[in-house]
Amino acid sequence: MKSVLFKLVSSFAAIILSGFACAAQAANSDTLVMYFSATGNTSGLATTAATVLGADIKEIVPVSPYTMDDLNYHEPNCRANLEQQNKAVRPEIKDLNIDLTSYKTIVLAYPLWWAEEPRIIDTFVESYDFSGKTIVPICTSGGSDIQKSIENIKKLVKGNAVVKNGRRFSGNTASAEFKSWFDSIL
Numbered sequence: 369m370k371s372v373l374f375k376l377v378s379s380f381a382a383i384i385l386s387g388f389a390c391a392a393q394a395a396n397s398d399t400l401v402m403y404f405s406a407t408g409n410t411s412g413l414a415t416t417a418a419t420v421l422g423a424d425i426k427e428i429v430p431v432s433p434y435t436m437d438d439l440n441y442h443e444p445n446c447r448a449n450l451e452q453q454n455k456a457v458r459p460e461i462k463d464l465n466i467d468l469t470s471y472k473t474i475v476l477a478y479p480l481w482w483a484e485e486p487r488i489i490d491t492f493v494e495s496y497d498f499s500g501k502t503i504v505p506i507c508t509s510g511g512s513d514i515q516k517s518i519e520n521i522k523k524l525v526k527g528n529a530v531v532k533n534g535r536r537f538s539g540n541t542a543s544a545e546f547k548s549w550f551d552s553i554l
C-alpha cells in the first residue's frame with residue numbers, strides 16, 4: 369500500500385514539475401539566437417543572450433573550419449582577409465537545416481572582421497526569407513562599431529524583415545546588461 373501511495377505521489381510530482389519545465393521553455397520560444405564564432409567570444413555572448421531571453425540557440429558552423437592561420441589578419445592573404453575583401457564570397461555552412469517559421473525574432477550574433485560581418489553571416493542571411501520577422505544583430509569585436517555590418521545585412525535580407533539597430537558587446541557581457549538593452553530596443 370505504501371509503495372502504491374509513493375508511486376502515486378511521485379507521478380503527481382513529476383507531472384507538476386514537467387508542466388513547469390514546459391512553461392519555462394515556451395516563454396520565449398519565438399526567439400532564436402543564431403551565432404557564428406571563430407574563437408569563442410561571440411559564443412559566450414550568444415549563450416548569455418539565449419539564456420537571459422529563454423530563447424533557442426543554434427550555431428552557424430562553417431563546412432571548412434577556420435584555422436588560426438586563416439584568422440591571422442596580420443597576414444594580408446589569410447583566408448579571413450581575402451573573404452572580407454570580396455563581398456561576393458559565401459563560405460558554406462554545415463547542415464544549415466533549420467525551420468524559422470515559428471520564430472518572430474532572430475538574434476544574429478557574430479564577430480566583426482575588418483569592421484564588417486564575416487561573409488559566412490551573408491551566407492546565412494541570404495539563405496532564408498525573413499518576411500515578418502525581426503532581426504537583432506549583435507557582435508563582439510576588439511572595439512569596432514557594429515554599424516557597417518547592419519547596413520550590409522539590411523541590403524542582403526530578403527522579405528519585409530525589420531533589422532534593428534544592434535550593438536557591440538564584449539564576449540563576457542553580464543546577463544542584466546544584455547537584457548536591459550534588449551528590452552529597450554524591441
Ligand SMILES: Cc1cc2nc3c(=O)[nH]c(=O)nc-3n(C[C@H](O)[C@H](O)[C@H](O)COP(=O)(O)O)c2cc1C
Nearest residue numbers: 405406407408409410479482483508509510511512
Ligand atoms: C580576420 C579578423 C579581423 C578582425 N577585424 C576586426 C576589426 O576590424 N575591428 C575589431 O574591433 N576587431 C576585429 N577583429 C577582432 C574580433 O572581432 C574579436 O576578437 C571578436 O570578439 C572575435 O569573436 P569570436 O571569438 O567569436 O570569433 C578581427 C578578428 C579577425 C580574426
